[in-house]
Amino acid sequence: MPLLELAGLNAGYGHRRVLHEVDLCVEEGEIVAILGANGAGKTTTLRAICGAIQRVGELTFLGRSLLRCGASDAARLGIAHVPEGRGTMGQLTVAENLQMGAYVRHDRGIAADLARVFSYFPILQERRKQYAATLSGGEQQMLAIARALMARPKLVLLDEPSLGLAPMIAQRIFELIATINRDSGAAVLLVEQNAVAALQISHRAYVLESGRVAVSGSSAELRAHDGVRRSYLGY
């Protein structure tokens, strides 16, 4: 049974339908990439999963339908969302952001997880008392990912983590995502415009075009397939 499954999912904003009959799944421990041009519906897919917008169709997580879940329920079920633009809470400190990451948890492992998160991102430990708004773009992205990890999620939704970052820093972020996936076993659903980098670290990928799944397969296949690369990925 896949961790997350979308079948025939339609979603949109008000009367405007953006996603049409999308089939997609994420297995436990996998990194799955969603690729496509601007406006293809990548971010909308993540929003539909989280319940931030209206959706119709089949949407299950660990076998349970998510359709009746509200916007704040996804976190409780084990889905962590790192939105486009990071969503760091600038007027709170780094430490407070991380604390809020663990909001849904009531177990005793929070302190240990904080230590682990600091070991992945030492700069966050250094800056833990600073307001999040004072961090650089790359540091804020690290904070957003670290905050997601604090929830000990089963699935991390990552929306354009490399957006606005210098290539070297973006590369570092991708390496960290791969490391975290290996170490913690959390599945990752990665929305990215940087198809090259996304296909490097992901196991499988879906390419969206105008709200539909145009191509899907293992990342190795998609990397190797010239036609796909040229038509859909632009290189």
Add this chain to the structure above:
Amino acid sequence: MKELLEQVIAGVAAGGIYASLALALVLIYRAMGLINFAQGEFAMFTAFICFALLDGAQVPYALAVVITLVVAFTGGLAIERLIVRPFERGSPLVIIIVTLALFDIVNSVAGFVWGYTPRSFPSPFPAKPVDVGGILIGVQDAAIIGVSMLTLGLLYLLFNRTKLGLAMRAAALYPEVSQMLGVRTGVMLGLGWGLASAVGAVSGILVAPKILLEPNMMQGVIIYAFAAAVLGGIDSPVGAVVGGLVLGVLLALIGAYLPSLADLRLALSLLLIVVLLVVRPSGLFGQVQARRV
């Protein structure tokens, strides 16, 4: 000199009352980005409830206060959920009009239930002032200062040292992100209103023994509280308290040493609000930017 100190202390005590109500205004502002114009009337209503417990049911003072705070909290939460929430997605102007309507409604209901005849509010503190090093301090005044400081301290602890307080701050500043983290932002908003009402109730209970209890009693206080909040920074709890104390002392000194201006204190406070909003909307400690709605 002695007289000056006594005036300052009386001003600090009055300032404590303004500060408590200003704190309630700031709490709502931080939660929703707007002023609850009915906050003073909520405080008046809860003061009447306390009076009913003390006078009618002969409940001991401490218990009456606790019950009143619980009722105030619940009432604020209920008002947010039932009356304000349907309008939350709309324009801020609509919610402001709702609070103005609540001002009228609460005032009228209080008048209907208890009438407009002023009454004296029983106080547990002796009326005779205490002599501290040659300076006379009213016990009621000292209690007001103490309670105001305690309220501020407790709020500080709540917002900065507890998980719930952090969640309330996050929900107010970043509602969408907070929802992604699992925070039920609607619940947090309700709690914010409940808390603000309880803090406002403190203000009402403190002021009632000093002036006579009647439905219009908070209408002067709310203007001063509003001025204090704007002076201190409408989104800053520390600012609300500092603003309240500064304003209280200022008004007391004007009353004592500039008797010709004494009658104009309310008008001067309104003028202060207007001037501040134009010249420095963020006040002393705030971080707000003015925005045309």
